[in-house]
Amino acid sequence: MTPATPEPALRKTLTEETFFLNLGPQHPSTHGVLRLLLRLDGERIVTCQPVLGYSHRGHEHMAQNRTYLQFMPNPPRMDYLAGLMYNHAYCLAVERACGLEVPPRAIHIRLICAELNRISSHLLWFGAYLMDLGAFTPFLYAFDDREDILAILGEATGSRLTYSYCRFGGVARDINQAFIDGVRAFIPKMRARLKDYDTLVTKNIIFVNRTKGVGVISRERAKAHALTGPCLRASGTAFDIRKAEPYGFYPQFDFDIPVLTGGDCFDRYMIRLLEIEQSLRIVEQALNRLPAGPVKAEGVPQFITPPSGQYHFSYETARGHLGIFLVSDGSRVPYRMKWRVPSLSNLSILPVLLPGTLVADTIAILGSIDVVMPEIDR
Amino acid sequence: MNLLLRYIGEVTSGAWSLAAGMAVTLRYMFKPVTTVQYPRARLPLPEAFRGPVELRRLPETGDHGCVACGECARTCPSGVIKVQGLKARASDFNRARFYFIDFSRCSLCGLCVEVCPVQALMFSREYEQNGGSPQVGVADLLARIREARP
Numbered sequence: 001m002t003p004a005t006p007e008p009a010l011r012k013t014l015t016e017e018t019f020f021l022n023l024g025p026q027h028p029s030t031h032g033v034l035r036l037l038l039r040l041d042g043e044r045i046v047t048c049q050p051v052l053g054y055s056h057r058g059h060e061h062m063a064q065n066r067t068y069l070q071f072m073p074n075p076p077r078m079d080y081l082a083g084l085m086y087n088h089a090y091c092l093a094v095e096r097a098c099g100l101e102v103p104p105r106a107i108h109i110r111l112i113c114a115e116l117n118r119i120s121s122h123l124l125w126f127g128a129y130l131m132d133l134g135a136f137t138p139f140l141y142a143f144d145d146r147e148d149i150l151a152i153l154g155e156a157t158g159s160r161l162t163y164s165y166c167r168f169g170g171v172a173r174d175i176n177q178a179f180i181d182g183v184r185a186f187i188p189k190m191r192a193r194l195k196d197y198d199t200l201v202t203k204n205i206i207f208v209n210r211t212k213g214v215g216v217i218s219r220e221r222a223k224a225h226a227l228t229g230p231c232l233r234a235s236g237t238a239f240d241i242r243k244a245e246p247y248g249f250y251p252q253f254d255f256d257i258p259v260l261t262g263g264d265c266f267d268r269y270m271i272r273l274l275e276i277e278q279s280l281r282i283v284e285q286a287l288n289r290l291p292a293g294p295v296k297a298e299g300v301p302q303f304i305t306p307p308s309g310q311y312h313f314s315y316e317t318a319r320g321h322l323g324i325f326l327v328s329d330g331s332r333v334p335y336r337m338k339w340r341v342p343s344l345s346n347l348s349i350l351p352v353l354l355p356g357t358l359v360a361d362t363i364a365i366l367g368s369i370d371v372v373m374p375e376i377d378r
Numbered sequence: 379m380n381l382l383l384r385y386i387g388e389v390t391s392g393a394w395s396l397a398a399g400m401a402v403t404l405r406y407m408f409k410p411v412t413t414v415q416y417p418r419a420r421l422p423l424p425e426a427f428r429g430p431v432e433l434r435r436l437p438e439t440g441d442h443g444c445v446a447c448g449e450c451a452r453t454c455p456s457g458v459i460k461v462q463g464l465k466a467r468a469s470d471f472n473r474a475r476f477y478f479i480d481f482s483r484c485s486l487c488g489l490c491v492e493v494c495p496v497q498a499l500m501f502s503r504e505y506e507q508n509g510g511s512p513q514v515g516v517a518d519l520l521a522r523i524r525e526a527r528p
Binding site for chain 2: 066069070071072073074137141144147151154155156157158159162164172173176178196199200201203204205206208302
């Protein structure tokens, strides 16, 4: 473990009294078990080195010794905050590999659930981030809204966090009237809540001063570090898998990809609130045109076997670009399954972003990137 | 002078933003409480709730319908199901003689319920299950059926 060399400009001001500080792995604002090895000069950070691997469970290896169906409960446990999206992505990847047709009703239900999951993930981030910055009240409002989503998704999926709802060729069960009523009631409530969030947080002078101009990632640097998701879009690049390589019925829906150009913590905050609005639009449209019909394709074999070959599938999760690389040798068990998770590349910006900032800003920057450690460690 | 004016402007707008935030909080103070006081009040369980798996009791016989084919045990990703069957006569259907699930390692994915060819399994609606040791999680599903029988 050799710490990266400090930037030349910093080296000049460097005194002999630098010391190491372990931020994490149990720090409440590292969101999981991230350990940041910080070299400090007083309050100022000289180098930063993330230390990973505390929650490694070997998901990729697990995939190699069980059938495709048996791996179904695993993906939601990688990113527990957007579990349904991982479940959805895994199903789509295997379906693409096998060339399975999915009934339109199932596709709509999946999109509704995935977008609701995106909102709930952003809400949890919103609450936790503001808690890191010392504001407690917004956390309670965010969790109130999130609780609504969990109740709605529980109505369809039967669980609250690690959903394994999608199946190859459809979804596990049809949605009921309580689900539809719940979503219809939730959309206007959430829109009204977003206005309150604006008053409560976005215009709050303390919040603005702590986040504006802090942790600025330029457009080039964001691209160089392969940032995706809200972090990339806050730096001025309009890239979203839902538009770039669409899956499901996304091309038929009318929604925008919000882009901001500041690249600082405030823009990364703002972009997630804007994404919640867009997700609400998608959910509303999908619900309005929900077709009737079956929710699961007929004749899907229990032991699904993609033809031998290599497959890659991209998915836009709440944190960015999720890539699933699947190698099949034509047997019931995957030969290799590699998961490209968004948080890892988003985290890779920290060693170049943090030097020169203050410890208090570290919390603001780290929180704004929104890493979920179990998906990095897998 | 210009700087002073800007400073005063910033202070005023900042103070106003804090007051506006407090007004939001104040408004919510007079709205209904959203918290449910859990042990005294409970939320209704969703229809699809996935509790620990149990054997379905057939209404006509009061017995279970498990034929001990072992499909659930083979499908289970965690390998927590043990089921063994017995035939009274060679021409009879197989009947489950014992059925154990170790819920301490079960992730409630529900694949066992889905693959069952005779729909003998279902999700229970229990959710307050904790214990002091891993052995507490091992459930004898047939014993539950026997207890429930008159």
